[in-house]
Amino acid sequence: xxxxxxxxxxxxxxxxxxxxxxxxxxxxxxxxxxxxxxxxxxxxxxxxxxxxxxxxxxxxxxxxxxxxxxxxxxxxxxxxxxxxxxxxxxxxxxxxxxxxxxxxxxxxxxxxxxxxxxxxxxxxxxxxxxxxxxxxxxxxxxxxxxxxxxxxxxxxxxxxxxxxxxxxxxxxxxxxxxxxxxxxxxxxxxxxxxxxxxxxxxxxxxxxxxxxxxxxxxxxxxxxxxxxxxxxxxxxxxxxxxxxxx
Amino acid sequence: xxxxxxxxxxxxxxxxxxxxxxxxxxxxxxxxxxxxxxxxxxxxxxxxxxxxxxxxxxxxxxxxxxxxxxxxxxxxxxxxxxxxxxxxxxxxxxxxxxxxxxxxxxxxxxxxxxxxxxxxxxxxxxxxxxxxxxxxxxxxxxxxxxxxxxxxxxxxxxxxxxxxxxxxxxxxxxxxxxxxxxxxxxxxxxxxxxxxxxxxxxxxxxxxxxxxxxxxxxxxxxxxxxxxxxxxxxxxxxxxxxxxxx
Numbered sequence: 001x002x003x004x005x006x007x008x009x010x011x012x013x014x015x016x017x018x019x020x021x022x023x024x025x026x027x028x029x030x031x032x033x034x035x036x037x038x039x040x041x042x043x044x045x046x047x048x049x050x051x052x053x054x055x056x057x058x059x060x061x062x063x064x065x066x067x068x069x070x071x072x073x074x075x076x077x078x079x080x081x082x083x084x085x086x087x088x089x090x091x092x093x094x095x096x097x098x099x100x101x102x103x104x105x106x107x108x109x110x111x112x113x114x115x116x117x118x119x120x121x122x123x124x125x126x127x128x129x130x131x132x133x134x135x136x137x138x139x140x141x142x143x144x145x146x147x148x149x150x151x152x153x154x155x156x157x158x159x160x161x162x163x164x165x166x167x168x169x170x171x172x173x174x175x176x177x178x179x180x181x182x183x184x185x186x187x188x189x190x191x192x193x194x195x196x197x198x199x200x201x202x203x204x205x206x207x208x209x210x211x212x213x214x215x216x217x218x219x220x221x222x223x224x225x226x227x228x229x230x231x232x233x234x235x236x237x238x239x240x241x242x243x244x245x246x
Numbered sequence: 247x248x249x250x251x252x253x254x255x256x257x258x259x260x261x262x263x264x265x266x267x268x269x270x271x272x273x274x275x276x277x278x279x280x281x282x283x284x285x286x287x288x289x290x291x292x293x294x295x296x297x298x299x300x301x302x303x304x305x306x307x308x309x310x311x312x313x314x315x316x317x318x319x320x321x322x323x324x325x326x327x328x329x330x331x332x333x334x335x336x337x338x339x340x341x342x343x344x345x346x347x348x349x350x351x352x353x354x355x356x357x358x359x360x361x362x363x364x365x366x367x368x369x370x371x372x373x374x375x376x377x378x379x380x381x382x383x384x385x386x387x388x389x390x391x392x393x394x395x396x397x398x399x400x401x402x403x404x405x406x407x408x409x410x411x412x413x414x415x416x417x418x419x420x421x422x423x424x425x426x427x428x429x430x431x432x433x434x435x436x437x438x439x440x441x442x443x444x445x446x447x448x449x450x451x452x453x454x455x456x457x458x459x460x461x462x463x464x465x466x467x468x469x470x471x472x473x474x475x476x477x478x479x480x481x482x483x484x485x486x487x488x489x490x491x492x
Binding site: 086121 | 255256257302304322326331332333334336337365366367368369371373484
């Protein structure tokens with residue numbers, strides 16, 4: 001029996017998210033199906049991040065155990081031949097039998113793309129949130145600076161999650177304009193439910209001048225979801241990378 | 247009666263191309279349907295470029311004549327409310343009643359994106375051609391330089407087009423690497439059927455070292471489609487802009 005780790009990229013547009021659900025298309029279900037056909041075993045992967053419906057990934061991580069004689073590094077291409085073309089296993093490798101993608105220490109990096117122009121762009125409709133009106137990126141960056149470090153992010157967590165603590169550590173938040181796109185890149189040790197999307201929604205309020213950058217500090221201190229901005233739409237969000245300190 | 251010009255962007259993935267066809271989804275048909283509903287007239291647009299199935303556009307151009315009292319510049323947003331979200335009218339404006347998008351002098355710019363890495367990228371599957379193996383971008387640029395200027399492009403034209411002459415003028419071809427993507431940008435006064443995609447297919451042969459850059463000159467001189475490279479896949483191609491010398 002060996003444990004294999006997969007790096008998984010996907011276009012989340014046509015899925016109800018990562019986690020398996022009855023009567024829904026999910027990334028996890030597709031991986032289980034492809035792996036079970038490939039190995040002849042009943043395989044259930046264990047994923048690092050249960051991304052929501054419409055959210056994308058360059059590098060989500062999953063593991064599974066198998067007795068298959070297929071070499072670990074051959075799984076990627078063998079699976080890609082069996083997966084729909086909006087899911088790609090970028091890499092496969094053997095890991096220690098005790099290693100777990102959610103319990104191992106890691107840095108997760110998310111990217112959020114805003115299309116900031118008058119007209120929508122049909123080629124980016126599934127990969128950006130379209131927000132028109134002038135956004136002040138300098139102010140957004142200033143507001144973001146209050147989020148860096150270890151804080152109680154209760155104000156940035158949607159209801160319905162069961163967590164022991166809402167304290168999390170953010171390593172960096174970068175807000176950059178590239179032409180008519182604004183990219184918000186957030187790195188941290190772990191994230192609460194909808195945390196990145198609520199951070200983006202709040203920074204958009206800052207960008208529009210609805211709230212001052214320094215008010216982000218007060219929103220943190222309130223520990224109250226109702227004082228932060230809206231949850232930004234799913235399709236702008238991508239899980240870029242999970243880096244493990246191995 | 248006034249003539250209105252539309253700048254049209256679209257994701258070509260789910261369409262059988264621009265031109266209206268029986269029993270097929272086309273950009274032209276969607277525009278006609280939305281315009282006819284909006285104005286109450288029977289409207290048929292006349293487009294600048296009949297892009298193929300799967301080809302995208304940031305700025306194709308179309309005109310139509312109407313007696314509608316709707317101000318010309320209001321058509322864009324009014325149409326976007328009636329069009330599917332993979333077609334967007336970026337701009338609408340009145341033009342002279344004699345002006346025609348195919349007969350007016352113009353510079354067309356196309357962009358072709360190659361994903362040049364081992365694994366496919368699910369988020370780019372509809373917008374790039376995935377080509378693995380080392381491509382020498384410097385050689386591709388050198389090969390491309392032979393195409394600039396006025397030439398007989400018979401070798402770079404698919405059968406089935408009815409044109410008076412296969413002489414065309416290319417103003418520039420740029421081949422650039424951006425990380426794991428190679429972008430080929432081609433500008434010219436006009437293009438033959440599949441011309442950009444055959445240019446890309448030929449430059450890929452140059453990039454792989456199958457043919458020398460200088461052989462591009464010989465392929466031009468042969469005036470024979472069978473000596474050029476393959477027609478590169480549609481989904482990598484985008485009509486970026488049509489610039490009219492007004």
